[in-house]
Amino acid sequence: MSETGHQPPPTSAVPGSAIADRGAEPPIQLTAWSQNARTARRRRRAMTVAGAVAGALTLTAVALPTPYIVESPGPTFNTIGEFDGQPVITVDGAPTYPTEGNLDLTTVYVDGPPTGWTTFLDVMTSWVDPAQSLIPKELLYPSGTTSEQVNAENSEAMTTSQNWAVAAALENLGIEYRQRLFVSDFTAESLAEDVLQPQDQLVSANGGEVTGLEGLKNQLNQSGGAPVELGIVRDGEELSVDVPVFEGPEGDWLMGVFLDSDFEFPVEVSITLENVGGPSAGMMFALGIIDEMTPGAMAGGEHIAGTGTIDPDGTVGEIGGIVQKVTGASASEADYFLAPEGNCAELIGHVPDDIEVYAVGTLDDARSVVEAVGSGATPTAPTCG
Template sequence: MSSRRAVTLAVASVLVLVLALVGSLMPVPYVALMPGPTSNTLGENDKGEELIKIEGRQVYPDAGHLNFTTVTYRGGPGSRLDLFTALRGWLDGDVAIVPEETIFPRKESQKQVDEENTRQMRDSQETAQAAALRELKIPISTRVVVDAVQKGRPADGRLRPGDELVAVDGTRVERVGAATELMGKRKVGDQVTVTVRRSGAEQRVTLTTAASDDGRPVVGIVLSDQYKFPFKVDISVGDVGGPSAGLMFSLAIVDKLTPGSLTGGKFIAGTGTITAEGQVGPIGGIQQKMIAARRAGATVFLTPADNCPDAAKARPDGLRLVRADTLNGAIQALNAINTGKGQVPTCG
């Protein structure tokens, strides 16, 4: 009888070892999202330089924090998670295990995703400056520029990165939204004539629209709004990508350009994309960003309205969630927290 038990235990042990080996070697198409570092937009970056440096305009100090938050990830097409790591992540409340295509869309390499994240960060910095200066009623001018040309699309070889888009079918455009709306009125196979300025000279280029992966008419260009500001604003965040720090950049610029303190000396953190008009948009990884903020010492977290339902369910103890619909609304909310006067919008 004892020998049977010994054999059974031996077989079971071997099976466990085999399963462990298989689990450690079996890649799965998931990515682990984890709390990342946070950075104070009013302070210094990793190099000891001002994270946001403004030249040519009076600036005012603030001893508080306006931290943007990040999410780090493990996994991806080139280094997939093994099964056991994914299972551990599912059991860890600080980690989110999401399908790989959430971070790496199909047909896009990790390099392409990284390049897109870098572009989004650059654009978010520009847009954050525009939103802040508009909030402060400081005049700025805008132009639409070709940021990238997609290979194999109608614009390939006809337009170039850096071309300024002046008009679509004779209608002048000053914002990406206006250009996109005009092009979107065409059907697949229709012709569209764009006027671009290159090396100081305008030229007209007629393109035939093609179908995108989802069937929309496209010519294969990525456009961005470029702004001319009356003074210099440099934002240095290091190796961080994506658009989700836009709100915090805007708040820091407003804080630096106005007397007094938006933070009241408090540790404020938050997240959210920003448009040039000051609209705050949703982001991914809200749970991990809240955890990162609380660990860093934040007591108030500015939360995009669309993220509020998920944020309210996972709010860390000691972290006050403040709903941010617009840049102006976020400023008013912070003023209400500091003065104790007025209503502070919450996430429930």
């Protein structure tokens, strides 16, 4: 075939083909453009894949669980009102009286391990929300703690707080009850471990019947540092032992014994409240019981909220999540809040403008504030925040 009749190879030929050697400009330009286009497409695909991978990694990082616990304001419950159509507090075996207003217990939502999880997004949100607190898990729970253990402990603490609330309310009202005390453990300073055993029931001290913790404390203090003769029941057998005491940091005489207790009450008090755990509702339960068992509406129709643990002797103890609880009370439109005096410092700069917070150290203090507010008077208790 003559050279003039020769057909050029296809334009997809690579450089070095006959077309390239012949210097045919359009095919060379077309071939170069094709290569650049393919390179650009590859780069776009690579950028698209890289972007998708980066996005997936970001989403994964945001969604992965973190070792932090986030506390935020929870709902409130009126202890002299109803829950799911039933009275929160029911008293049988004693006269009860109509109530009016709110004596709200406050709660905190707790999100995070070991009962759940928090994500990096949750953590970021808590940083910018003053009503939320961020706490490393290790500060609240020992390593290895399970969700089942936490739930069981919260349930047990709630049951104990309810019993102690009944005891504190009856003590406040001057109604006698019986408290049985049992040895559970010993402090490091205790000298009693040689004569007492866990599960021993304490029935007398220096000849006087032990009917409660306060009576036992009185007997120990009257000892003046001499060993205390305790009557105990061990495995059904009545025994008498002499227990050494030592002086505590506040001048009280102590045995260095941790005690469990159960109660025999002259009235039956039922508390209906689900999905709330822990001991911090004790003071508000006690106030609700007192209001139910005293003539007149103690709260006087006012909206009062609060928090605090309670001991049978009426001591109000500190709690966690105080800022979240005051914030939750404000959101529920409470006008007054009762806070343990030991939590006051945490509230500086964190009290909403529409709520007044009073510090209380005992159930007597708390009742005085409620009665003052209910009667339209100004409470004499110090304020927080």
